[in-house]
Amino acid sequence: MTTAAPPRIELSELGPIAQLRSGRLVRRLVQLYAGLLLYGFAIALMVRGHLGLAPWDVLHSGLTKHFPIDIGQALVIVSFVVMLAWVPLREIPGVGTISNAIVIGLSTDAFLAVLPTPHELGVRAGLLVGGIVLQGVATAAYIGAQLGRGPRDGLMTGLARRTGRSLRLVRTLMELTVVAIGLLLGGVAGVGTILYAVSIGPLSQALLPPLLVQTGNPSDRPLEKNL
Template sequence: MNVKQGFYWRCVFFITGIIILSLGVALTIKAQVLGVGSWDVLHIGLQKNFGLTVGTWSIILGLIILAIDALLTKRLPKIGTYLDMFLTGIFIDIFLYMLPDLHHLFEQTLAFIVGIVLLGFGCGMYMVANLGIGPRDTLMLLLVHRLGWTVNRARTTIEVTVAIIGFLLGGPIGVGTVFMALGLGPVVQWALRLNEKLFFRASGTESAIL
């Protein structure tokens, strides 16, 4: 398989993964009575206080993070990082508009579980494409490289900090927030292995992250 075909499949996995991930995020937000992911606690808190949409706040915070990273590292992120940021924010808003509001606990619980699976699967799928990481992971790596922290310490610190700020702004925290913090990692790891196999079958080449 030539380079163009390999790049084509990377783009397919990248965009499809972001769409699936965004649908998963939207489902967890529709089930927010159970709590949402740490960053979405902040996005929703900002929406309640300053207006705009959840997806718009996701993009704005992403731009701020990338600006800080560029100033400190003196280099610009990959184009895929920008695409990840804008497409994720846009698709989250599209799905939040399309999906109905959920009023019963059973519906919200089901939506949350499905959302977690889709979020993790989509994350693993776009990561396999290896076209650039999202702004939140860029921030995590910045702390790792600048402060010498472990990935786990950097990620935990960021998640706890944004969740607290979001909660103070009125964002929803619940058992789902804790579950996402502890349970999303294994789902992403499973999805990464599965998508590596799917990518190899589709493109005939191995992902650069293997």
């Protein structure tokens, strides 16, 4: 008995101008910004759940303990610092890259301003699970729009290409590093951090095919499953 192969997932490797000219732009822009706003909402849910944050958000929350900034502002700052590493890696940002760096951070702080802080454990657990699931949807949405990788995604793919290591290994090492730094800074980690780490990859992978907007570019190449 044989099992069906998983669907082939292809992302275009276009420059920023070509991304905008590759068709279905309105659909892709709407999907991009909906995904980014949803991502900010999902982060806010996890923050209010107070059961642990995603690895990069552990770092962002740690920075808020030492600087007069909110977690969303920390996210924006770190995003642009990460993008500096794109230069030697020769990664090319797109409109989605810049939007990712700004919209997610601003929307996170906006949603945190209106979301209450629950005390019941069951409600907090629901916020945690909801935040992780919605981040999976949001990740698939903004990647599927094919308007440029997020700052952290580009750093991961650039390092993998330069070092010849797998995306799985590079992503794991990156996230272990940022969690360690975040914990040293006093960031918020917990069971949610572990749950996020083991579930976000499979979630994003499963949700990407229906949200992937094909640009019709013949130079598309497969996206590795561990992105």
